[in-house]
């Protein structure tokens with residue numbers, strides 16, 4: 001973890017009252033760089049999609065001359081995409097996401113059903129790029145996509161950082177989830193970096209604004225409290241939390 005990164009807690013459970021908050025599902029850079037304040041974050045998945053590096057990007061990880069590649073969700077009746085859902089807080093999150101995702105990224109938003117690692121499924125807002133948007137790049141040979149990724153960078157950093165931080169997030173939080181497209185691309189990109197004698201550390205940037213999640217194990221709460229007290233307390237605790245401003249770890 002870079003010294004400039006922030007830490008935030010991943011919770012294990014979403015209580016019924018909390019699922020009525022506005023939640024956003026993250027499956028790309030929002031997993032490791034949300035950029036907005038949230039009250040709660042839980043891992044889980046959405047069904048009926050697959051994650052693909054089929055969206056072009058000229059405002060974060062590429063330029064007009066050399067567009068980068070970022071992820072979107074593509075419909076797939078047998079697919080599942082794992083990521084993290086955030087209970088957003090404050091009024092700034094939606095305008096921020098509208099600008100970052102829609103205005104700058106070509107994504108549109110709609111609702112999907114999120115299945116948390118424990119607890120009932122609930123609705124989440126998800127930002128998806130469709131083939132209708134002008135930045136759409138679509139399917140391509142994974143070797144060609146890898147060549148494009150190592151060749152692109154933009155105002156938010158290198159396209160390699162985008163890919164590797166997402167792969168790291170998935171490894172850290174979903175050990176049994178094999179997103180072949182993501183990890184094949186990572187393997188191809190790391191092999192090209194090696195062959196071209198490039199420096200991965202340099203490509204990964206400073207980590208400014210990135211978040212590393214630590215798991216908060218609610219079941220480890222003091223054992224002398226009954227479930228109801230725990231549940232109520234942890235819900236109140238969740239709502240009582242001031243808007244979570246992520247703190248830097250000055251290690």
Ligand SMILES: N[C@@H](CCC(=O)N[C@@H](CS)C(=O)NCC(=O)O)C(=O)O
Pocket residue numbers: 025026027028029030031033057060061070071072100101104105106107126127128156157162
């Ligand atoms: N909506 C997806 C993808 C979001 C995404 O990766 N957006 C890109 C392109 S608009 C972005 O914000 N990149 C910021 C960055 O690369 O630092 C998610 O939930 O994570």
